[in-house]
Amino acid sequence: MKRWFGVTLLAAAMAMGTAAFAQDHGGDAVHEGGFHMPDGINWTGVGGEVVHTVNGREVRSPRPPPFVGPIINFAILLVLGYMAVTRSINPSLLARRASVESEIAEAKRLHDEAQAMHSEMTSKLGSLDAEIASLKAQFTAAGEAERDRIVAEATARVERMRADGTATIEQELKNLREDLRREAIIAATAAAEATVRSSIGADDQRRLADEYLSGLEAAGTEGARA
16 A cells, blocks of 8 residues: 555646646747747657747747656656566565466366367368278178178088088998899709709719718828829
8 A cells, every 4th residue: 555655646746747837838939919820749848948929029938848748757657567566466476476377277178178179070071971881891791701701601511511411322232232133042052052053863972972071082092192
């Protein structure tokens, strides 16, 4: 409060001084004989006189104060006011301001990250249809290849089974033929034996037995000599 009070007093004093200076030097203008045009604005001139022509004669009056003076005074007042305000700020407010600025920066960073992620997801979604179509084509091609492989394996298995079945059937037929031939030979031999037995008598059987024994003895004698 003391600081603000001092700034206010300084501003009032500067304003009063400027007004008094202007009244002391600008109020002596000669008005004899009526109205005269106001002088031009004195921007920077200090001191001296201004010559007026009134009713055909020259009248001298002090030069008005420079116009830049009040501007400088006002600028000084602003600087002093700013210094007073900045020095009187509560440190807690400064800390709060720093915290708010940090939160704003963090929010901006998060916003930028979200924007970048949104752009990335938008780009990925744009190419998602193409990726899905590509995956479908790959799955279709893989399914067709697997189907062709399964069909080829099944065909090969059927061919092997057919070949194995043909070979088995042929082998079984061969075995069956051999069995039939063997049984036919056995049956023919038995029939011939029965026929021979029924067609020869007891004398023929003794004669055959004697011939068989004689043949065995002859074979044994020849073997002993050898």
